[in-house]
Structure formats: structure tokens, C-alpha cells
Amino acid sequence: MARYSLALLAAAALVRAEPYCPVKRDEPTGTGAWAAAYSSAAAAVARLSQQDKINIVTGVGWDKGPCVGNTSPVSSIGYPQLCLQDGPLGIRFGTGITAFTPGVQAASTWDVELIRQRGQYLGAEARGCGIHVLLGPVAGALGKIPHGGRNWEGFGSDPYLAGIAMAETIEGIQSQGVQACAKHYIVNEQEVNRETMSSNVDDRTMHEIYLWPFADAVHSNVASFMCSYNKINGTWACESDSAQNGLLKKELGFRGYILSDWNAQHTTVGSANSGMDMTMPGSDYHGNNRLWGPLLNNAVNAGQVPRQRLDDMVTRILAAWYLLGQDKGYPPINIRANVAGNHKENTRAVARDGTVLLRNEGKILPLASPRRIALVGSAAVVNPRGMNACPDRGCNEGALGMGWGSGSVNYPYFVAPYDALRERAQRDGSQISLHASDSTNGVQGVVQGADVAIVCITANSGEGYITVEGHPGDRNHLDPWHNGNQLVQAVAAANKNTIVVVHSTGPIILETILNTPGVRAVVWAGLPSNENGNALVDVLYGLTNPSGKLVYTIAKRPEDYGVSIVRGNDDFREGIFVDYRWFDQNKIEPRFEFGFGLSYTNYSYSALAITSNVRAGPATGQTIPGGPADLWETVATVTAQVTNTGGVAGAEVAQLYLSFPSSAPSTPPRQLRGFAKLKLQPGQSGTATFNLRKRDLAYWDTGRQQWVVPTGRFVVSVGASSRDIRLTGNIDV
Numbered sequence: 230m231a232r233y234s235l236a237l238l239a240a241a242a243l244v245r246a247e248p249y250c251p252v253k254r255d256e257p258t259g260t261g262a263w264a265a266a267y268s269s270a271a272a273a274v275a276r277l278s279q280q281d282k283i284n285i286v287t288g289v290g291w292d293k294g295p296c297v298g299n300t301s302p303v304s305s306i307g308y309p310q311l312c313l314q315d316g317p318l319g320i321r322f323g324t325g326i327t328a329f330t331p332g333v334q335a336a337s338t339w340d341v342e343l344i345r346q347r348g349q350y351l352g353a354e355a356r357g358c359g360i361h362v363l364l365g366p367v368a369g370a371l372g373k374i375p376h377g378g379r380n381w382e383g384f385g386s387d388p389y390l391a392g393i394a395m396a397e398t399i400e401g402i403q404s405q406g407v408q409a410c411a412k413h414y415i416v417n418e419q420e421v422n423r424e425t426m427s428s429n430v431d432d433r434t435m436h437e438i439y440l441w442p443f444a445d446a447v448h449s450n451v452a453s454f455m456c457s458y459n460k461i462n463g464t465w466a467c468e469s470d471s472a473q474n475g476l477l478k479k480e481l482g483f484r485g486y487i488l489s490d491w492n493a494q495h496t497t498v499g500s501a502n503s504g505m506d507m508t509m510p511g512s513d514y515h516g517n518n519r520l521w522g523p524l525l526n527n528a529v530n531a532g533q534v535p536r537q538r539l540d541d542m543v544t545r546i547l548a549a550w551y552l553l554g555q556d557k558g559y560p561p562i563n564i565r566a567n568v569a570g571n572h573k574e575n576t577r578a579v580a581r582d583g584t585v586l587l588r589n590e591g592k593i594l595p596l597a598s599p600r601r602i603a604l605v606g607s608a609a610v611v612n613p614r615g616m617n618a619c620p621d622r623g624c625n626e627g628a629l630g631m632g633w634g635s636g637s638v639n640y641p642y643f644v645a646p647y648d649a650l651r652e653r654a655q656r657d658g659s660q661i662s663l664h665a666s667d668s669t670n671g672v673q674g675v676v677q678g679a680d681v682a683i684v685c686i687t688a689n690s691g692e693g694y695i696t697v698e699g700h701p702g703d704r705n706h707l708d709p710w711h712n713g714n715q716l717v718q719a720v721a722a723a724n725k726n727t728i729v730v731v732h733s734t735g736p737i738i739l740e741t742i743l744n745t746p747g748v749r750a751v752v753w754a755g756l757p758s759n760e761n762g763n764a765l766v767d768v769l770y771g772l773t774n775p776s777g778k779l780v781y782t783i784a785k786r787p788e789d790y791g792v793s794i795v796r797g798n799d800d801f802r803e804g805i806f807v808d809y810r811w812f813d814q815n816k817i818e819p820r821f822e823f824g825f826g827l828s829y830t831n832y833s834y835s836a837l838a839i840t841s842n843v844r845a846g847p848a849t850g851q852t853i854p855g856g857p858a859d860l861w862e863t864v865a866t867v868t869a870q871v872t873n874t875g876g877v878a879g880a881e882v883a884q885l886y887l888s889f890p891s892s893a894p895s896t897p898p899r900q901l902r903g904f905a906k907l908k909l910q911p912g913q914s915g916t917a918t919f920n921l922r923k924r925d926l927a928y929w930d931t932g933r934q935q936w937v938v939p940t941g942r943f944v945v946s947v948g949a950s951s952r953d954i955r956l957t958g959n960i961d962v
């Protein structure tokens with residue numbers, strides 16, 4: 230019993246020990262931090278020549294500076310060569326850094342303290358390397374298509390959860406004086422044809438699903454946005470007046486700047502006048518074809534781009550720089566600085582607490598000192614060619630910790646399942662035998678007679694500039710790679726205590742595995758970065774009680790998702806019914822629903838209490854960063870008691886879902902609108918408190934072009950997942 234509480238206490242102490250100074254979330258536009266930054270920026274802009282201004286908005290060209298993106302310094306105002314560097318889980322190409330867990334794993338913890346700490350550490354490392362702009366976090370792809378190659382860079386398929394994680398991460402990064410960059414804006418949901426396709430999305434879906442987490446980013450005063458590769462309703466994202474000027478700058482009151490994804494810009498004048506503020510990297514990948522630089526200068530001189538627009542671009546960029554205090558004593562650029570400190574503790578905690586237990590038949594877990602352990606799978610060991618053998622992690626050899634692409638980093642070290650299990654076995658005096666291959670040949674001899682057989686399988690994906698084993702970024706299918714199903718079948722045929730460990734960038738279809746007799750446990754280990762093996766041992770041996778919950782639905786069949794990678798344009802026909810919203814609306818039973826996860830203990834829910842002063846009608850407040858101010862005000866509070874009724878300590882993620890009254894136009898049966906993670910000793914009760922903001926009870930009224938709280942009865946559902954509802958109540962409006 231003590232094993233659990235010690236681990237949990239250690240984690241709590243770790244979180245509390247870290248001071249942070251969050252940027253205030255609800256500062257009205259024009260006051261506070263941005264106002265001061267804007268006046269400094271205006272004073273600086275007045276001293277700049279037109280050439281200085283062009284230099285500030287134009288990247289110096291691909292591969293021409295220390296970072297993946299660089300602009301020119303302007304010495305007259307003490308402005309440095311700006312360094313923009315990937316990415317969302319750490320410092321790409323860094324050598325003295327931490328390989329943080331991918332966003333999807335952080336979200337799976339549902340632990341805002343760990344998510345925020347991850348952001349703070351990311352910011353601290355970026356600052357230590359002299360990086361001004363860290364290119365993350367990611368809310369697009371949101372993950373509407375389970376095959377989507379880059380879903381793992383973001384925070385799961387629910388906009389509310391992604392929004393909270395965006396806010397915590399951005400505030401964490403920016404608390405260290407580093408500019409965060411919310412990307413990829415917007416509706417960039419797949420890799421195949423990402424640079425040619427149009428995402429055709431209706432206004433309501435845009436607001437309620439895709440824009441939602443980006444609104445959180447703006448509300449957290451994010452310094453910059455990255456416009457994406459795709460077209461939006463027929464217009465390139467970086468040329469989209471409605472997405473950039475309309476939604477982002479006007480409606481959401483975004484005061485920072487928009488930079489292009491690398492070569493996502495298509496015209497000189499169109500991008501400038503539609504709201505893009507900085508071009509990256511400033512040339513194509515061969516060093517040619519600068520669309521700004523001298524061409525923007527000509528366009529300004531010819532009156533095609535107003536001078537005020539150029540000034541606005543520069544003001545926004547400088548204001549962000551002042552906002553983060555980067556004008557004073559910022560460290561010099563050194564991507565190879567040693568900045569890791571003790572940050573791997575966050576990686577391990579997130580890897581561990583983001584692990585989701587899906588099946589535990591006959592309580593085979595936690596392991597009770599097995600004497601003979603068999604470990605199977607190529608993913609049980611570090612890539613034999615070297616942990617960083619594949620550039621940008623573009624292969625699926627050995628243990629999996631992150632997907633591939635610009636959102637990856639070099640691992641500073643790697644603890645694979647075998648490394649950690651062997652150490653544990655040695656300590657316990659147990660025997661461990663290894664079959665480090667995905668071939669079924671000879672595997673039965675290894676697992677026969679062992680007390681448990683642990684099989685590691687994977688599914689991987691990444692960014693489309695690398696194709697791995699025929700997968701062009703996006704996955705071609707939702708099966709485990711390397712014939713994982715057959716491997717599990719072969720193992721379980723010879724050992725009736727088989728434990729399947731899945732490392733994956735997103736959902737896989739588990740039916741074959743679950744229907745295989747002898748598969749007693751399934752551990753969804755997700756993407757644990759280089760703490761892979763340590764986190765697994767923590768969970769398998771009960772050093773921690775698993776507390777992760779799924780941040781996407783695991784379906785019974787790929788067709789059940791109702792979406793797949795498209796070859797032409799994507800018409801987003803599913804509309805607002807993304808992930809669990811689709812399954813609920815269409816009455817499709819998932820295998821494991823959104824929000825699901827088992828524990829080694831049990832929790833009961835009681836005493837739902839609701840207070841509300843919400844009133845029907847539109848949000849009409851003054852625009853602050855994030856939209857009308859009243860959208861962000863708490864209008865109802867829901868509390869519930871959660872009690873640990875089992876014999877071991879643990880942590881439960883209580884979730885709140887809202888069902889809208891019928892006066893609102895067709896709305897998903899349930900939408901996540903709150904969650905709270907409670908750490909509870911055996912017998913202990915805690916209070917889950919959910920503060921509902923006006924936006925949480927509003928839908929986007931396309932006729933009025935406003936967020937509107939409908940009249941009627943909202944049903945409040947509180948429970949352990951999106952389908953395991955324990956308590957219900959009402960809010961009458």
C-alpha cells in the first residue's frame with residue numbers, strides 16, 4: 230500500500246516545488262501587459278527604416294542561421310537575430326535537452342499541474358538555449374481522423390481538453406520569458422496532400438471544434454500563431470482574410486503575430502493583406518523564391534500593401550518580444566547548451582500518469598513478484614541501430630517514444646522496456662527472457678512456462694516529409710505494425726498470462742487482441758518518450774496506480790469513426806460530431822470510449838451539487854484576448870464527491886459532460902466541459918470542482934455570429950468516462 234502513496238507524494242512534492250509566474254489570463258485588450266508592450270513597440274517602430282521593417286518580417290532563408298527560423302537583427306533598437314525553433318516536445322536538434330513526452334501523453338494524464346510544469350520546463354530549456362520563439366504547442370491537427378500523422382503532437386481529439394492543455398502549456402512556456410507559437414492554424418488534419426488540399430468546414434464547426442482550443446491560446450496571451458499548409462474553404466490558410474484577420478485578430482482579439490508554416494506562403498500581397506505577419510523560413514528549401522524581402526518592399530512602395538499594414542506586422546512582432554521581456558538580458562543562442570536539469574522527472578511522471586490501463590482480467594496487474602518473465606517484441610529494446618539512428622525519428626525500429634517529424638527531438642538517453650524490466654527482475658531475483666523481434670518464429674519457446682508474457686506492440690506516424698514502412702506520415706491502417714496481432718496470438722497460445730503493452734501515436738483496433746484467449750491485460754502506454762521502460766515498470770509493478778484516461782475513442786472497426794484520410798479536398802461532413810461526439814450521436818458502441826481508463830482501486834461518486842447564475846442570450850462583452858470577456862466568466866459551479874473505495878491509493882479523473890437543451894440546434898449528446906484529477910488514499914474522499922464558463926454553455930449561432938447560451942434544461946453528467954456516468958443533475962436556463 231505504501232508503495233503507491235510514496236510515489237504519489239513524491240509527484241505532488243515535485244509539482245509544488247516549482248514556482249511559476251503565470252501570465253494573467255483575463256487581461257482586457259489594451260490594458261496591462263499587452264498595452265505596455267504595444268507602447269514600447271510603437272516607440273521602436275517609429276525609429277525603423279522601411280528596410281529594417283522588411284528584415285523583421287522576413288526570414289533570412291532556409292538553413293541560413295542557427296535555428297530552423299531566423300530573422301535579421303536591427304541594432305538601432307537592440308533587436309536581436311530572432312531564433313525560432315521546433316518544437317512542441319523539446320528543443321529540436323538540441324544535445325543537452327530533455328525529450329519531453331508528446332502532447333498526447335501529457336493530455337492523457339489529465340493533470341493540469343504536470344501539463345503546466347511540462348510547459349515551464351519547455352520554456353526554461355528554450356530560454357537556456359537562447360531560443361526566442363518555441364514552435365508549439367499544437368492544437369491542429371486536433372485529431373479528427375485517427376490515422377492523422379501528427380495527432381500525437383497535440384492534446385487529443387476533444388477541443389475542451391486541448392484548450393485547457395494549450396492554455397497551461399503556453400502559460401508555462403511564457404512564464405519563462407519565451408514566446409510560444411500556437412500551431413497549425415487551422416483545420417490541418419492530415420499529412421497526405423497537406424500542401425494542396427482544402428479543408429472545407431462550416432462556420433459552426435469551425436468555432437465549436439477547431440477554433441475552440443486556439444481561443445484558449447489567445448486567452449493565455451500566446452505571442453504567436455503559425456498559419457498552416459492547407460487551404461481553408463478554398464483559400465490558403467496563410468492567405469485567408471477570414472481566418473487570420475477575421476477570426477483570429479478581430480473576433481478573438483489576438484494581439485501577437487502570425488508566422489507562416491515553412492513555405493506555406495503563396496503570394497506576396499495576398500498574405501500581407503490577409504493578416505500574415507512574418508514569413509518563414511524566408512526562402513524555399515533551395516534558397517530561392519522569397520515572397521517577401523525585396524518583393525514586399527516593392528509591393529509596399531507600389532501601394533499594394535499599405536504602409537500601415539507593414540507597421541502593424543512589425544508592431545505585433547516587437548510587442549510580443551517586449552511582452553515576454555526579451556529586450557532585457559536574454560541569453561545568447563546556443564542550441565547545444567546543457568539545459569536539461571532535472572526535467573526528466575516530468576517526462577517520467579507524464580509517461581507514467583498518461584498510461585491507460587484498458588484491461589486487467591483477474592487482477593493480473595500489478596505483478597506480484599513473478600519468478601519468470603518473458604518479454605517479446607522489437608519494441609522491447611532500444612533501436613539496435615541506435616536510439617537516434619533515424620533522422621527526426623523517422624523509422625519504427627525498437628522501442629517507441631514519440632512519432633516522427635519536425636515535432637520530434639533527439640533522445641538524450643533511452644530506457645526501453647527491457648532495460649527497466651531487467652533491472653527490476655535483477656533486484657527481485659526473477660528471471661527474464663527476451664525475444665526482441667516481431668517474428669513469431671521461436672517465440673513460443675521463449676514464453677512457455679513463464680509466469681507472465683509481456684508483448685510490446687506499436688503503431689507509429691509522423692510528418693509527411695518522411696514515409697516510414699509505406700506510411701506517408703498518416704497511417705495507412707489502424708492495425709498494430711509488424712503483424713502485432715499475430716505476434717500476440719502466438720504468445721497467448723503458449724502463455725495464458727499474456728500482457729499486451731501498446732505504444733502508439735493514436736488509436737488502434739484491438740479486437741483481435743481482446744478476443745485472443747490468454748490476453749489478460751492491455752496496457753495503453755501511449756508515447757512515453759525516453760522514460761518508456763521506467764514508466765512501464767512503475768505501472769506493471771504497482772509503484773504507481775495507473776490514472777491515465779483515453780483522449781480519443783478506440784473503436785471496434787475503423788469504419789466506425791466515420792472519417793478517413795481524404796485524397797482530394799475534405800468537406801468535414803461529420804461537422805461538430807468529432808470522435809466521441811460521432812459515436813454518441815450515431816449510437817455506435819466504441820470498444821473503449823473517450824475518457825476511459827482502469828485503476829488498481831475503485832472510486833465511488835456522490836453528492837452532486839450545482840450552483841448557477843447563467844442567463845440565456847449571447848455573449849456581448851468587450852473583446853479581450855480570447856473573444857468577448859463575458860465568455861470567460863464562471864457562470865455555474867458543479868461539485869461532486871469522489872471516494873477511493875478500494876485498498877490502494879490512486880488518482881481519479883472525474884469528468885463533467887454537458888448535454889444542451891433542445892432549443893439549441895443539433896448538438897452532440899454530451900460534450901466535455903470540465904475535469905478534475907483527485908489524488909486519494911484508500912477510504913479518502915475529495916471534492917471535484919468544475920467551474921463552467923459562459924463559453925462552456927454556449928453554441929455558435931451562425932445567424933447572429935455570436936456565442937449564445939440557449940434557454941432550457943442542460944443536463945450535467947459527472948463520471949469516470951464519457952460513457953461511465955455516475956451522477957446527473959440539471960442547470961435550467
Ligand code: BGC
Nearest residue numbers: 297315316364412490491635
Ligand atoms: C512543420 C512545422 C514546423 C516547421 C519548422 C514544418 O514542416 O509543419 O510544425 O514548425 O516545419 O520545422
